[in-house]
Amino acid sequence: MRVRFAPSPTGALHVGGARAALYNWLLARGTDGGRFLLRIEDTDRERSTPENVEQILDALRWLGLDWDGEPDFQTRHEPRHREVLAQLLADGRAYHSRATAEDVKAYKAEHGADRGFRGADHPTRAADGEPDADGRRPAIRLVVPDGETVVRDLVRGDTTFRNVHMDDPVIARGDGSPLYNLAVAVDDLDAGITHVVRGEDHLSNTPKQLLVYAALGADPPLFAHLPLLHGPDGKKLSKRHGAASVQELREAGYLPDAVVNYLALLGWGDEDDETEIARDELVRRFDIGRVSKNPARFDEQKLKWLNGRYLRAQGVDGLAATIADHLRDAGHGDAIDGRDELLRTAVAISQEKIATVDDFWPLAGFLFAGPVDDEKARAKFLTSEAHRANLRAARDALAAVEPFTVEAVDARLRALVGELDAKAKDVFQPVRVALSGTTISPGVFESAAALGRDETLRRIDAALAD
Ligand code: GLU
Numbered sequence: 001m002r003v004r005f006a007p008s009p010t011g012a013l014h015v016g017g018a019r020a021a022l023y024n025w026l027l028a029r030g031t032d033g034g035r036f037l038l039r040i041e042d043t044d045r046e047r048s049t050p051e052n053v054e055q056i057l058d059a060l061r062w063l064g065l066d067w068d069g070e071p072d073f074q075t076r077h078e079p080r081h082r083e084v085l086a087q088l089l090a091d092g093r094a095y096h097s098r099a100t101a102e103d104v105k106a107y108k109a110e111h112g113a114d115r116g117f118r119g120a121d122h123p124t125r126a127a128d129g130e131p132d133a134d135g136r137r138p139a140i141r142l143v144v145p146d147g148e149t150v151v152r153d154l155v156r157g158d159t160t161f162r163n164v165h166m167d168d169p170v171i172a173r174g175d176g177s178p179l180y181n182l183a184v185a186v187d188d189l190d191a192g193i194t195h196v197v198r199g200e201d202h203l204s205n206t207p208k209q210l211l212v213y214a215a216l217g218a219d220p221p222l223f224a225h226l227p228l229l230h231g232p233d234g235k236k237l238s239k240r241h242g243a244a245s246v247q248e249l250r251e252a253g254y255l256p257d258a259v260v261n262y263l264a265l266l267g268w269g270d271e272d273d274e275t276e277i278a279r280d281e282l283v284r285r286f287d288i289g290r291v292s293k294n295p296a297r298f299d300e301q302k303l304k305w306l307n308g309r310y311l312r313a314q315g316v317d318g319l320a321a322t323i324a325d326h327l328r329d330a331g332h333g334d335a336i337d338g339r340d341e342l343l344r345t346a347v348a349i350s351q352e353k354i355a356t357v358d359d360f361w362p363l364a365g366f367l368f369a370g371p372v373d374d375e376k377a378r379a380k381f382l383t384s385e386a387h388r389a390n391l392r393a394a395r396d397a398l399a400a401v402e403p404f405t406v407e408a409v410d411a412r413l414r415a416l417v418g419e420l421d422a423k424a425k426d427v428f429q430p431v432r433v434a435l436s437g438t439t440i441s442p443g444v445f446e447s448a449a450a451l452g453r454d455e456t457l458r459r460i461d462a463a464l465a466d
Contacts, residue, residue, distance in 0.1 A: 001034035002194045003027050005060075005067070006074075006184070008041045009052035012245035013059040015298055016199055016229045016237065019263045023226065024197045025065040026264065026286035037191060038067040041074045043183060059246035063256050064279070077187055081178035084186050084216070085140055085171065093215040094171060095119065096126035096138040104167060116144060117167040129176065137174035142182075142211055144168050149207045149214070154195075154224040155291045161207045169208045181205055185212035188221060197224040197288065224288050227267055232299040242300040253326060253358030254303065258310040262303045267296035275306060304355040312351050320347045326357040335368040342367060342450065349446040364442060367450055371437030371459060381433045382463055390422055391430040395460045404453040410445040434463035 005021040007013065013021075028034035038060070042048035057071065088094035097119045099107075104117045119125055119141050126138035149161045171182040178186075184205070188196060203225050213220040231241035243249045249259055257279060264282050265275065268291045277285070311319055320343050327336055336343055346364045354360050366372055381387050397416045401408050413431070417424050432444040435456060441447055448456045 001028055001031035002037065002192050003035070003197060004037040004039050004188070004191060004193055005065075006039045006041050006187075006198070007056050008044060008048070009056055010044060010047040011052060012247050013056045014237075014245050015243075015249070015263065016226075018059065018063060018246050018259075019229065019266055020198055020226055021060060021065050022063070022260060022263050023224075023268070023286070023288065023291070024195075025067075026283055027195060027197065027288055028068075029283045030286050035068045036065075037069065037072065037193075039072040039074060039187060039191070041180075041184075043074050043180065045075070055247065059250075062250055063246065063260055065260075072187075072191070074183055074187060077183070077190070078178065080190065081183050081186055082176060084182070085176070085178060088142065088171075088215055089140065091215075092143070094140050094142050096129055097122075097124055097141045097168075097170075098126050098132065098136075098138045099124035099141070114165055116163070116165050118144070119168050137176075139170050139174050140172035140176075141168040142171050142208075142215055144211060145214070149210050151206050151210065152220075152222050154222055154288050155227075156225060156293055163211075166207060166211070169211065171212070181208040182212055185209040186216075189213065189216065189218050193221050195224060195288070196221050197226065200225045200228055224291065226291060227293055227295045229266065229298045230295045232297055232301070234297070237298050241298065249303075253356035254307050255310050255322070255357075258303065258307040261310070262306050266298060267292050267294075275302075276309060308355040311354065311357070316344060316348045316351070319351060320344050323347060323357050323360050327361060330361070332361060332365070332368075335365070339368065345450045346442075349442040349450060353442065363440065366436040366438070366441065367447065371433075371435065371463075374433075374438035377433045377438045378466075381429045381439070382466070386422075387426060387430045388464060390420060390427045391434060391460060391464060393420060394427060394431050395457060395464070398448065398453065398456060398460075401453070404449060404456075406443075406445050406449040409448050413445065430463075431460070434460045 003024040005024050007017055025036050028036035040048070040053055040056075042053070060067070085094065089096070099117065099119050099122065103122075103124050107117050107122070108115060120143055129137055131137045144163050144166050147163050149163055149166070151159045151161070153159065169181060170179055172178050206223055206225070210220050229237040231237050237244060243252050246259070260279055261277055261282070264277065264286065268286065311322070314322060320340075324336060324343060327333065346367045347360070350360060350364045353363055382391070393416060394413060397412050398409065401412050413427060414424075417427050420427065428444050429439065431448070432441055433439060435441070435444070435447050435451060451459070
């Protein structure tokens, strides 16, 4: 088992590409002696920047998809590609051709639209690579032999193409530079790749690559073309659906293990209702033969849910450490440093309400940084005389609570609701807004206990003084 991930570094690593990388990685790591190689297909020299390469490597590292050996770069193999082209020409398996798209069209008009273009005996064939009177050099086309080309695909089963329908493919430009289908086949062959696992968007390239293998007298690898990813609305996945690249998922506060788990189950799974599978179990159980042919739906809401489960599975201490790292990266280091106990408590009382580490600060940041500024919440719960009277009563009640624990605060405030003959919400919400500035927070008793009596009273006094 020798597989590769072969991204073109023309932008960020999208979730579809990440899933292809993951399936290759799972195959290699799940097989004794399996190798997972990385080949950067940088032949588009303008768009393949070092920054894009680094971004992709970074995304793979973050996901924990380690590759074997050094990353390979396709442009480094150009001399080898040219050597193969020369050999194919010398063997009569390829020829120089000046045929244009119009020539191919005219050929089909004459021979039938379903006939592949054959240029070896056509007037557009050139004897050699020399330029014509206008200085234009001929391209190189591969001779398509009679017969059939069978794509053996572990996801889609065998597909047979009749060669008669295939045009002699162009495998090098007039300047002698190799084209994609030649380069990929030669590189996979030279690297000893046994399984090519990639997106279904490459399906139309595969028969051409198989013709290159055949022309070189080599056995082709097996293929697995992965179905496309759609958004929850069934349309092709795009930015519209939310985070679409690994970088964006990372910035949105997802955990790599949750992303790996979710991507693995997009299109693969033994049981329909299974949602949580740890990485080592994925490695053990992944079976490329069980990948579905149908498009899979990438639903960020489901990923969120799963991420929440992974967050809580870290336990309060683990989660507090993860969140502390994230908050320092996000510039909140000063607010949390030296307040480990408060952070631990804040995490403990927030964990059920957060799905990503990004959700923590908007929910619980007030515990560290003071009430947030939510004009609407204040107008609703801190302005009427009735609410202010309830808040004053709550202040006096809380001042006497001893010890200042969640249970004691809870019991005292609930009793107060009865004493005031008020609705619970008209007592609890003013307290909540006084403490947090807003209506969305961890539980109000938990928040008060986390802040401690002094700070709780101070915040209530400040709210009443406004
Ligand atoms: N470089 C191609 C891409 O990024 C992948 C080619 C392959 O996997 O064969 O789409």
